[in-house]
Every structure is written in C-alpha cells, then in structure tokens.
Amino acid sequence: MVKVFVVEDNPIIIKTVKNELEKWQYAVVTVKDWDQVTDEVKEEMPDIILFDITLPTFDGFYWINAVRQLTKAPIIVISAADIDSNIMHAIASGADDYIMKPFSATVLLAKIQALLRRNQKAAGMEKLAWGSSELNSLTNKLTTPNGNIQLSPTESALLGILINHLNHTVTKERLLEWLWQGGKFLNDNTLNVNISRLRSKLATVNLDKSLRTERGIGYRLVIQHEI
Structure with missing residues (x-):
C-alpha cells in the first residue's frame, strides 16, 4: 500500500485529503509532533509527501530542505501563498510539484499518481x-x-x-x-x-x-x- 505523509495543520484539509486518498487505498499519515517532523518522516518512510508552507513551528521550506536529506520520495507543496514567489523557493528547496489552495481533490490525486508513475518508470x-x-x-x-x-x-x-x-x-x-x-x-x-x-x-x-x-x-x- 502506498503511504502518503501529509505535513499540514489545517484539520479540514487533512480530513479532505485523507478521505479522498483512502478511497483509493492509500495509507495516510499525519504529523504528531511539529518539532519532530523529520524524525517522523524517517520513521514512516513514506512513498510521497505533501507539504503546506505555513506551519506551526518552522515553515514548509525549512522542513522540505531537512526532509530532502533523508528521503528521495516525491514532494508536493500545497499552499495558499503567492504561487509565483513561493513555487521557486519550494522547488529550490527540493519539492517536485506544487498545487494551490483551494484545490480539487481530483487534481491532487492525479499529481500524486503522476509522480509515483514517474518514479516507478525511473526505477524500471x-x-x-x-x-x-x-x-x-x-x-x-x-x-x-x-x-x-x-x-x-x-x-x-x-x-x-x-x-x-x-x-x-x-x-x-x-x-x-x-x-x-x-x-x-x-x-x-x-x-x-x-x-x-x-x-x-x-x-x-x-x-x-x-x-x-x-x-x-x-x-x-x-x-x-x-x-
């Protein structure tokens, strides 16, 4: 089962993402301790990670940089922040794709599937x-x-x-x-x-x-x- 790690603090978005992905048999994991995000990613070893930018402790850019040192799993940034300025920062930090709030669950699923296919093809x-x-x-x-x-x-x-x-x-x-x-x-x-x-x-x-x-x-x- 594909494991998705969701780094998001908005419970409504978490519920939406979780409900949509679980319908497609994805396992969804969320952050338990905002001071230990990298440790939790290392422990869970997800297949793909979804990151918000505005978070309770350090921002998403900080955590993307840190997490990228631990895993090669694809990273999708989900944020309501200005796309033109933040997409460059996110990609430079190690993200692979970007989706803007409010977003369609169908579009998010398509992006997840596309990145996973790309990784599988590369492995082949x-x-x-x-x-x-x-x-x-x-x-x-x-x-x-x-x-x-x-x-x-x-x-x-x-x-x-x-x-x-x-x-x-x-x-x-x-x-x-x-x-x-x-x-x-x-x-x-x-x-x-x-x-x-x-x-x-x-x-x-x-x-x-x-x-x-x-x-x-x-x-x-x-x-x-x-x-």
Missing part, C-alpha cells in the same frame, strides 16, 4: 549511460570519472530525459509536460530553477558545459568529449 530503467558517466535513476546518483553527485528526484528525471535525447534539443514545453504533466501553475521559471540547480551540481564534476541552452527553444545534452 535504473541505469542510464552518458558517455563515461552513469545515472542511477533509482538512487538519483550520477557516477562520473570526476566523482559522484547526488541529485534530487526532479533533477534526476530531468537529466534522464536529456540523456535519452542525447544531442537533441528538448523544448521547454516538452520538459514541462514530461516532468510535471504540464501543470497550469508551472512555467519556464520552474524549469529554469531546476536547470540551474542541475548545472551547478554538474559543475562540481566539470560537466556543466555538457548541458547546453538553446535560447528560446530548450536544452540539449552532449557527450563530455564534445564540449
């Missing part, structure tokens, strides 16, 4: 070769001659798409569609944040120049020796 094609480097899409780790780097689930999925389309430009629209199912609240800025984070991590192993920006179109990945 566990290792992807990229020149002399290799991406393990199960652990989200890139192994290179210059060292290893740990990617977030979204960064790993993004790199995996580019590896599968090596030397071909993938448009921003296609990347948004494949990564976030074309979520209407997501735009180029969301993608740019993830590209920037991925490029920064690739720079630590001297591979950042392999990720090329095709201005106004999208992105292209090349083999290291073609730089």
